Amino acid sequence: MYDQLLYGIEAAINGLMTGVMYSLVALGFVLIFKASGIFNYAQGVMALFGALTLVGIQSGQVPFAGLINAIFGTNIQNFGWELPAIAAIILTIAMMILFAWMVERYLLKHLINQEPIILFMATIGLAYFMEGVGDLMWGSDIKKIDLPIPQGINNTIDSLTYDWFGYGFYIDNLDITASVLAIILVVTLTIFSQYSSTGRALRAVADDHQAALSVGISLRSIWVIVWSIAGFIALVAGVMWGAKSGVQFSLSLITLKALPVLMLGGFTSIPGAIIGGMIIGVGEKVFEFVVSSSWFGDAMGFTMNATENWFAYVLALVFLVFRPQGLFGEKIIERV
Amino acid sequence: MSDGYVTPDGRTIGGKVLEMQNITLRFGGVVAIKDISFDIREGEIRAIIGPNGAGKSSMLNVINGFYHPQEGQILFHGEVRKPMKPYQIAKQGIARTFQNIALFKGMSTLDNIMTGRFNHMKTNIISQMIWQGPAAREEAENREIVEKVIDFLEIQAIRKTPVGALPYGLQKRVELGRALAAQPKLLLLDEPMAGMNVEEKEDMSRFILDVNDEFGTTIALIEHDMGVVMDISDRVVVMDYGKKIGDGTPDEVRNNQAVIDAYLGVDHG
Numbered sequence: 001m002y003d004q005l006l007y008g009i010e011a012a013i014n015g016l017m018t019g020v021m022y023s024l025v026a027l028g029f030v031l032i033f034k035a036s037g038i039f040n041y042a043q044g045v046m047a048l049f050g051a052l053t054l055v056g057i058q059s060g061q062v063p064f065a066g067l068i069n070a071i072f073g074t075n076i077q078n079f080g081w082e083l084p085a086i087a088a089i090i091l092t093i094a095m096m097i098l099f100a101w102m103v104e105r106y107l108l109k110h111l112i113n114q115e116p117i118i119l120f121m122a123t124i125g126l127a128y129f130m131e132g133v134g135d136l137m138w139g140s141d142i143k144k145i146d147l148p149i150p151q152g153i154n155n156t157i158d159s160l161t162y163d164w165f166g167y168g169f170y171i172d173n174l175d176i177t178a179s180v181l182a183i184i185l186v187v188t189l190t191i192f193s194q195y196s197s198t199g200r201a202l203r204a205v206a207d208d209h210q211a212a213l214s215v216g217i218s219l220r221s222i223w224v225i226v227w228s229i230a231g232f233i234a235l236v237a238g239v240m241w242g243a244k245s246g247v248q249f250s251l252s253l254i255t256l257k258a259l260p261v262l263m264l265g266g267f268t269s270i271p272g273a274i275i276g277g278m279i280i281g282v283g284e285k286v287f288e289f290v291v292s293s294s295w296f297g298d299a300m301g302f303t304m305n306a307t308e309n310w311f312a313y314v315l316a317l318v319f320l321v322f323r324p325q326g327l328f329g330e331k332i333i334e335r336v
Numbered sequence: 337m338s339d340g341y342v343t344p345d346g347r348t349i350g351g352k353v354l355e356m357q358n359i360t361l362r363f364g365g366v367v368a369i370k371d372i373s374f375d376i377r378e379g380e381i382r383a384i385i386g387p388n389g390a391g392k393s394s395m396l397n398v399i400n401g402f403y404h405p406q407e408g409q410i411l412f413h414g415e416v417r418k419p420m421k422p423y424q425i426a427k428q429g430i431a432r433t434f435q436n437i438a439l440f441k442g443m444s445t446l447d448n449i450m451t452g453r454f455n456h457m458k459t460n461i462i463s464q465m466i467w468q469g470p471a472a473r474e475e476a477e478n479r480e481i482v483e484k485v486i487d488f489l490e491i492q493a494i495r496k497t498p499v500g501a502l503p504y505g506l507q508k509r510v511e512l513g514r515a516l517a518a519q520p521k522l523l524l525l526d527e528p529m530a531g532m533n534v535e536e537k538e539d540m541s542r543f544i545l546d547v548n549d550e551f552g553t554t555i556a557l558i559e560h561d562m563g564v565v566m567d568i569s570d571r572v573v574v575m576d577y578g579k580k581i582g583d584g585t586p587d588e589v590r591n592n593q594a595v596i597d598a599y600l601g602v603d604h605g
Contacts, residue, residue: 188465192464192465195475196464196465196471196475197450197453197454197457197459197464197474197475197478198461198464199464200443200447200450200451200454201451201454203440203442203443203447204440204443204451206442207439207440207441207442207443208438208439208440208441210402210434210438211434211438211439211440212423212440212451213402213421213422213423213426214400214422214423214426214431214432214434214438215426215431215451215452215454215455215514215518216423216424216426216427216454216455216518217423217451217454218421218423219423225461
């Protein structure tokens, strides 16, 4: 039983870290939803697009190479250079800011005062448009992130836990890095939004558009800033997930994993996104661990497998019934 | 520019801060404001009054840029103002409050009033992210001004309270504070005393007079209720059905037959 407990703790810690990765995606959603009331379906694709762009720029890939070759009958693929990681990251961030500006200029500007459902549909359109553009720009093959991100088993934790418990925990360095990055991001964002004039302006716009305008805040520039920050977070999430499983188009499906996180944590709460992600990460790992174990089988007469595919959604469903605003969301009170 | 005048209580009123010339505002076929001209002078308390639906709030929305009039022009400090967005007009030094209170409900009193300093804070987003240095200094300087406003309005006790949780009268005061923090050249108040009890009305009147007196702020306010307005304002514009029916000192306006008719409800047929 003792070693079972240790395996369980290991699973929970790993779940916690996976949960942080979910939170990274959910965080982008929350920011945009708070500032503009838009449920941005494209957040996952933004993560994919960010990661694709980073790899493409770093490896010197020619953007739209396939298209250019098809039109002009040429055969260019690569500029033939390798950019240093830091240069590639800066260029990619610039690209995400340009993207945010274009979204505001060509999409949001024309949809001001529309129903939320229309804005939601627009972001679905945006998601598929970007997926297409990503494919056209950088090709659809699976790419490898070439950044100095530590990966593989963390030997310190392994040997330490072995000394303490007689069993070495397997904790991936990548997960630790992602968690640290997520913590830095959240702390920076929180301080920025609490104690700077732009941060206050972000919160002001999230609260009341008319009042924000009356104190001199331009909604459009705030939206560009919000989408830029969301784009940056998407880039971090995309790089982390890409480092885990390669940069491929299925990456955009992490949107679907962020949904239950948002239902749990509430759509308007940054801490909610983090805690929600952790609960789901830990929950699905521990649940899987318990229901697939032999002692559970002995006691109940059956075992379950691959519960991670659905656990998060069922948990979210339960929350929808008992606490529809999520753990940290604002309670919706309808006055009659 | 024409010269100012001296009020009965001895304050000197300066030249024209804002001049509305033949403003007409239409919504489709409905005429909300019809050919109205008036001016607001430096240092005065100027009231716009009228029955419900007279077009007072529309007038304020024209001044602050939420609405753009189809005809007429607006002169700000003697220069014709181009059609601008509300946030650009705010940057020019026109601050306002709203009839139905438009505060940032989830934010504290302090943060709400700090947003009023937005136009005065110039550091860029990058240095704000780094936080140390210029951004921190700027934050401290502006915080000082905001603390003065908080002291002035006697709302020290609710500094950290989210404004959504405050009673109505205090919310109105916080909203005034946010507008004051901008140190505006022209302060627009949309029914600052609406929905208040007698005591709250007296408090608010006192604050309005003090703001004008201590900071020399030019104030234009809208009121529905004639009583208080007549006591605190220097000059009054009276509107009815989108038209101007009177303009002058409270005494002049009080004795104007058209104004009396509008308030007592003479048949407009």
